[in-house]
Amino acid sequence: MTALSNSRGFINSLILSSSTKFSSNNRESIPFSHHELRNSNKLSFLLPPIRRPISVTAAAMASDQSSVKTVDSVPNSSMKLLFVEMGVGYDQHGQDITSAAMRACRDAITSNSVPAFRRGSIPGVSFDQMKLQIKLGVPRPLQHLLDIEKVKSVFPYGAISNVEVVDGGLICSSGVHVEEMGDKNDDCYIVNAAVYVGY
Incomplete structure (x- = not known):
């Protein structure tokens, strides 16, 4: 139980330390952008991967053309x-x-x-x-x-x-x-x- 609470504390501290950055002038907390969060090494295991859209080409669809009458x-x-x-x-x-x-x-x-x-x-x-x-x-x-x-x-x-x-x-x-x-x-x-x- 102690090990579990320790690991949760460690993860929470990672999130807190990685989700803010400090300006050099007034040490004010500024939240990271979503892009910066996603590219952070510390948070990469917590965020889902970016899904890229896929396209289906005519060649991929051609395999199911047997029922369609072909013409010039x-x-x-x-x-x-x-x-x-x-x-x-x-x-x-x-x-x-x-x-x-x-x-x-x-x-x-x-x-x-x-x-x-x-x-x-x-x-x-x-x-x-x-x-x-x-x-x-x-x-x-x-x-x-x-x-x-x-x-x-x-x-x-x-x-x-x-x-x-x-x-x-x-x-x-x-x-x-x-x-x-x-x-x-x-x-x-x-x-x-x-x-x-x-x-």
Whole structure:
């Protein structure tokens, strides 16, 4: 019992002596900063180690890609790329991932105009040579429900040469379950879209 109380007294004295420092002018006690406390040799065994955030790379995730259909990556070299349009689409009620993807594509293209093809601004390139490639970020559990043909119907012109679906987007709560709007639960589906335009 005496040994235990002695060791407690020793630890308490270490904490007191290490958690303050004295100024040379007035010997006033000034507390150590958290960083100084952590780096103190006397206190290092009392404080938990600093946890560093870890990142998961695409290579680490690739091991579980067997169930995802592989396609040529977008964009690829089958067209000369002119510009990229990006958008986000939501389906807050009804849990329809295709609706979210269609809204993402509309969001990407509706604030842009592409007169160059119709006006012949690109020498030797006619309007019917316009090409599109589409990349969609869709939550993996919902990818098999996506109707690609419906998504393609959003684009009024341009030949769609490739559509790639990758892990992305989000499933979150809309905060309310509205049966009258077709909700099965309170899930909100979010899709990201990148539309690559070229010829």
